[in-house]
Amino acid sequence: xxxxxxxxxxxxxxxxxxxxxxxxxxxxxxxxxxxxxxxxxxxxxxxxxxxxxxxxxxxxxxxxxxxxxxxxxxxxxxx
Numbered sequence: 658x659x660x661x662x663x664x665x666x667x668x669x670x671x672x673x674x675x676x677x678x679x680x681x682x683x684x685x686x687x688x689x690x691x692x693x694x695x696x697x698x699x700x701x702x703x704x705x706x707x708x709x710x711x712x713x714x715x716x717x718x719x720x721x722x723x724x725x726x727x728x729x730x731x732x733x734x735x736x
Contacts, residue, residue, distance in 0.1 A: 659712050660729055661688050666736040669716060669727060685736055689724060690715040698726040 692707035705726035
């Protein structure tokens, strides 16, 4: 289920996510694409294991400009 759309500005955990059990920093960025099927994504081209039920959000980081795919659980909300 897609909770965000391309163009949304979001605050998110860039590493580890909420369930990692560690205190991770947060950052902001813009969702540039919503992935709903497995495909290469981001700067490294690593395959994002996306599906309709568990989409991945391709986010362009405000600080670095890099694009990386994240699970919805990494996103804290819209900015």
